[in-house]
Amino acid sequence: MRTASRRSFLIASSGLAALAAVPKSWGRELGEPVRPYGERSPFEKSQRFYRKSPIPETGASGTPLQDSYGVITPSALHFESHHSGVPQIDPAKHELLVHGAVEHPLILRLEDLQRFPSVSRIHFIECAGNTSGDLASTPRPNVQRSHGLVSCSEWTGVTLKTLLEEVGLKPRAKWILAEGADACRMARSIPLDKAIDDVIVAYGQNGEALRPEQGYPIRLVVPGWEGNVCIKWLQRLHVADQPSMTREEAAGYTDLMPDGKARMFTFVMEAKSVITRPSGEQTLHGPGFYEISGLAWSGRGRIERVEVSTDGADSWQAAESQEPRLTKAFTRFRLPWNWDGKPTTLQSRCVDETGYVQPTHDELLAVRGKNATDHYNGIKVWRVLADGKVTHV
Amino acid sequence: MSRFLLLSCLLLTTLIVLAQGGKHNLGRVPTPEELQARDISVFPTGAGLPPGEGSAKEGRNIYVARCASCHGERGEGRGANPPIAGGLGTLKSEAPRATVGSYWPYATTAWDYINRAMPYQEPGSLSADEVYSVTAYVLYLDGIVSEGEVLNAKSLPKIKMPNRDGFVPDPRPDTRTQTR
Numbered sequence: 297m298r299t300a301s302r303r304s305f306l307i308a309s310s311g312l313a314a315l316a317a318v319p320k321s322w323g324r325e326l327g328e329p330v331r332p333y334g335e336r337s338p339f340e341k342s343q344r345f346y347r348k349s350p351i352p353e354t355g356a357s358g359t360p361l362q363d364s365y366g367v368i369t370p371s372a373l374h375f376e377s378h379h380s381g382v383p384q385i386d387p388a389k390h391e392l393l394v395h396g397a398v399e400h401p402l403i404l405r406l407e408d409l410q411r412f413p414s415v416s417r418i419h420f421i422e423c424a425g426n427t428s429g430d431l432a433s434t435p436r437p438n439v440q441r442s443h444g445l446v447s448c449s450e451w452t453g454v455t456l457k458t459l460l461e462e463v464g465l466k467p468r469a470k471w472i473l474a475e476g477a478d479a480c481r482m483a484r485s486i487p488l489d490k491a492i493d494d495v496i497v498a499y500g501q502n503g504e505a506l507r508p509e510q511g512y513p514i515r516l517v518v519p520g521w522e523g524n525v526c527i528k529w530l531q532r533l534h535v536a537d538q539p540s541m542t543r544e545e546a547a548g549y550t551d552l553m554p555d556g557k558a559r560m561f562t563f564v565m566e567a568k569s570v571i572t573r574p575s576g577e578q579t580l581h582g583p584g585f586y587e588i589s590g591l592a593w594s595g596r597g598r599i600e601r602v603e604v605s606t607d608g609a610d611s612w613q614a615a616e617s618q619e620p621r622l623t624k625a626f627t628r629f630r631l632p633w634n635w636d637g638k639p640t641t642l643q644s645r646c647v648d649e650t651g652y653v654q655p656t657h658d659e660l661l662a663v664r665g666k667n668a669t670d671h672y673n674g675i676k677v678w679r680v681l682a683d684g685k686v687t688h689v
Numbered sequence: 690m691s692r693f694l695l696l697s698c699l700l701l702t703t704l705i706v707l708a709q710g711g712k713h714n715l716g717r718v719p720t721p722e723e724l725q726a727r728d729i730s731v732f733p734t735g736a737g738l739p740p741g742e743g744s745a746k747e748g749r750n751i752y753v754a755r756c757a758s759c760h761g762e763r764g765e766g767r768g769a770n771p772p773i774a775g776g777l778g779t780l781k782s783e784a785p786r787a788t789v790g791s792y793w794p795y796a797t798t799a800w801d802y803i804n805r806a807m808p809y810q811e812p813g814s815l816s817a818d819e820v821y822s823v824t825a826y827v828l829y830l831d832g833i834v835s836e837g838e839v840l841n842a843k844s845l846p847k848i849k850m851p852n853r854d855g856f857v858p859d860p861r862p863d864t865r866t867q868t869r
Binding site for chain 2: 350351379393400401403405408411461480481531534536539541543546550552554555556557558559561562564566647650651653655667
């Protein structure tokens with residue numbers, strides 16, 4: 297202290313004081329001119345994570361949840377999962393065919409879809425395989441790698457119900473087969489009651505057109521259901537009397553139980569929460585105040601409440617949930633916390649509006665065994681070490 | 690405009706609206722050719738399967754030329770490319786191997802997937818006969834069909850896959866729900 301004030305006295309008398317006492321960013325220099333499309337600061341490095349693969353078109357990249365604020369995922373950081381790469385589609389040449397058990401089959405272009413009555417809704421999309429490593433007891437070191445296959449955006453488009461009314465359903469209509477324009481022509485069957493409940497044929501994401509990785513120019517958003525049914529690059533909707541039993545529904549996203557039977561059409565992503573800060577690979581810099589913050593979501597509706605334990609699940613405290621708590625969307629929760637500097641664990645659990653309680657890892661393992669790696673939503677525990685390092689358990 | 694012309698114009702518009710069905714009158718009606726060319730859906734009942742046929746005998750050459758480099762001689766998989774045969778009887782074990790033969794409930798699913806997505810870098814390049822043949826060969830690798838068995842729109846859906854009865858509907862929630 298003494299040396300510092302002596303030093304500033306010396307600088308003050310030299311006349312350079314004003315310059316030395318303020319950081320360079322405090323103005324005085326002309327900045328960049330305006331530009332047509334904004335980019336983030338070059339100092340921001342947060343990015344999606346993926347592993348190098350010999351078949352790079354088939355794979356996934358995870359959202360950096362540890363760096364996220366609030367409930368919206370920036371479109372550029374929305375997780376990806378593809379089976380045949382990202383097609384580049386000229387919307388002027390793209391068409392959506394709606395046919396099958398309908399009165400009047402139609403071909404719709406983007407400009408047609410944009411003339412229908414529109415909706416904008418905030419929903420999460422989560423890959424069925426998100427957090428699969430935790431069930432298998434091979435937990436990933438940080439929240440991006442354990443939970444990054446979930447993101448939340450505002451989606452704009454026309455409801456599937458509006459389109460189905462437009463084509464007129466025949467009485468035998470029971471399922472809608474949706475097909476993408478990627479090389480594998482990804483296809484999933486959706487039961488009619490869900491299709492007319494809340495499904496969106498979306499062309500907008502967070503205020504602009506969809507990103508190519510998110511299905512540009514049009515995709516399905518099937519709120520609360522496993523990401524794979526949200527068919528991207530949507531090119532065809534086939535109304536039928538039965539599910540098609542495509543690879544992904546008949547085999548890919550089924551859950552194998554210990555008795556050798558597999559659960560089929562396990563669409564809903566059940567309530568789940570995770571602390572994103574502090575989380576794996578972050579460091580607490582000494583005892584003192586920290587805000588614990590995280591995300592909760594449920595495919596069955598709104599998040600009712602989130603509780604946090606900072607003492608190894610001996611006690612639970614109600615976290616504050618950010619309003620509005622939207623249905624089938626991220627809810628941000630926060631809890632003020634004073635770390636006493638001792639090793640401990642941090643974990644969150646949520647309850648949704650149906651009363652469903654996020655289960656523990658052991659509860660899930662007991663009913664599903666360790667081969668049912670999809671649709672895992674167990675409580676995530678982070679360990680805080682004496683030196684402030686945070687690791688997975 | 691004469692009264693007659695005006696009336697016929699109105700009639701024409703009404704007809705177009707009816708033909709289009711919707712109240713928004715947007716989009717256009719697909720031609721029969723467009724429907725035929727774009728509709729590749731296949732269902733477990735066999736609906737949607739196109740004419741054509743083939744057996745594992747013809748399928749062998751196609752498999753060796755177009756599939757084996759990635760999926761292996763006997764469908765055992767290679768590197769990152771998944772196995773597509775084998776694993777029968779492993780579903781209850783510690784390390785289950787779920788393949789077309791051991792796991793998939795319908796043969797139509799294999800036909801549909803190969804037709805949509807394989808070969809990986811050239812999907813859609815096989816003719817209907819070739820898809821029937823190579824599907825037959827993949828099933829033949831697990832002894833599900835014999836070498837000479839001819840698969841077509843009639844016989845393919847009749848195949849009983851080994852794990853046909855291995856699936857149950859979604860029973861969730863299967864953990865705690867609070868009573869409120």
